[in-house]
Amino acid sequence: MIPSKGYAAQSATTDLAPWNFERREVGPHDVQFDILYCGVCHSDLHQIRDEWGGSIFPMVPGHEIVGKVKKVGAHVKKFKFGDLAAVGCMVDSCRVCPECNAGLEQYCTGTGMVGTYNSRGKDGAPTYGGYSNHIVVHEDFVLHISDKLSLPAVAPLLCAGITTWSPLRHWKVGKGHKLAVLGLGGLGHMAVKFGVAFGAEVTVLSTSPSKEAAARQLGAHKFVVTSDPAQVKSVKGYFDFILDTVSAPHDMGLYLSLLRTDGTHICVGIPSDPIQVHTFSIMAGRKSLAASGIGGIPETQEMLDYCAANNIVSDIEMIDIKDIHKAYERMLKGDVRYRFVIDMATL
Ligand SMILES: [Zn+2]
Numbered sequence: 001m002i003p004s005k006g007y008a009a010q011s012a013t014t015d016l017a018p019w020n021f022e023r024r025e026v027g028p029h030d031v032q033f034d035i036l037y038c039g040v041c042h043s044d045l046h047q048i049r050d051e052w053g054g055s056i057f058p059m060v061p062g063h064e065i066v067g068k069v070k071k072v073g074a075h076v077k078k079f080k081f082g083d084l085a086a087v088g089c090m091v092d093s094c095r096v097c098p099e100c101n102a103g104l105e106q107y108c109t110g111t112g113m114v115g116t117y118n119s120r121g122k123d124g125a126p127t128y129g130g131y132s133n134h135i136v137v138h139e140d141f142v143l144h145i146s147d148k149l150s151l152p153a154v155a156p157l158l159c160a161g162i163t164t165w166s167p168l169r170h171w172k173v174g175k176g177h178k179l180a181v182l183g184l185g186g187l188g189h190m191a192v193k194f195g196v197a198f199g200a201e202v203t204v205l206s207t208s209p210s211k212e213a214a215a216r217q218l219g220a221h222k223f224v225v226t227s228d229p230a231q232v233k234s235v236k237g238y239f240d241f242i243l244d245t246v247s248a249p250h251d252m253g254l255y256l257s258l259l260r261t262d263g264t265h266i267c268v269g270i271p272s273d274p275i276q277v278h279t280f281s282i283m284a285g286r287k288s289l290a291a292s293g294i295g296g297i298p299e300t301q302e303m304l305d306y307c308a309a310n311n312i313v314s315d316i317e318m319i320d321i322k323d324i325h326k327a328y329e330r331m332l333k334g335d336v337r338y339r340f341v342i343d344m345a346t347l
Pocket residue numbers: 041042043044063159160
């Protein structure tokens with residue numbers, strides 16, 4: 001076993017604190033890399049507080065991981081010592097079910113995907129995430145990243161990026177479409193960047209008028225304050241797609257009314273409680289209510305390559321790992337543009 005150190009929660013009610021643990025030896029198909037930066041995702045907080053249930057403790061969170069390869073197994077073909085490498089939300093899956101064969105490992109119907117943390121690998125051992133000094137992952141779940149982009153700003157692409165990329169690509173959102181992005185946080189700001197890059201007309205829907213300048217700076221064409229009835233009325237039946245990144249409770253009926261006939265509302269945020277929708281809200285206008293979760297390995301690589309070619313990264317604020325709790329508090333208040341990234345040299 002390889003001695004490792006990280007920040008862990010020992011239970012749902014304890015703060016993160018330094019913790020020494022072990023990772024598996026580098027197997028023939030494994031890549032071990034030193035973690036240089038790790039993004040801070042809202043789901044880290046949900047899981048260390050056991051808000052989705054079933055959390056495994058001690059827990060080392062973190063699934064927006066970038067670093068440099070330290071060691072590769074004898075049969076590894078994709079990576080060599082010194083390469084940049086990244087890992088997102090999953091580190092394994094069954095690899096034989098139809099979904100895995102289609103590159104949709106996140107929807108694996110065999111054994112289910114193995115999460116980067118708060119999950120169990122095929123050996124039954126708990127997985128530990130990126131708030132740590134290094135990680136060992138099968139090469140099939142390690143991604144290539146370009147040295148042309150700012151490395152810390154690439155980290156959030158591994159969750160916030162792919163979570164918005166995947167639905168926009170799946171529904172082929174682009175030229176001629178009117179896309180609304182609901183919520184302007186870690187996910188929302190990536191949705192705006194991708195929507196604009198794909199040629200859609202992008203509108204940010206937000207409760208706070210103060211976010212308009214920032215939204216336009218990201219490239220949004222329009223901005224609608226959802227607490228202003230006149231502004232809301234001006235976009236009734238207007239959008240082809242709404243990408244809903246909000247993880248707090250919100251009025252689905254209101255947002256569905258902003259879709260045109262045959263429009264699609266896509267949820268990527270996960271409110272803790274079930275959402276309530278009246279059938280009329282989707283029946284009138286034959287609308288679709290859908291959801292999408294992260295993205296598969298091939299499309300994650302495609303996104304990273306696209307970002308390298310088009311100079312797209314996340315807007316970040318770098319933090320010392322000792323300030324992680326302050327960062328969580330600010331994240332809950334939406335006080336971050338738009339993603340915290342931990343400088344792992346501070347571990
Ligand atoms: Zn995440």
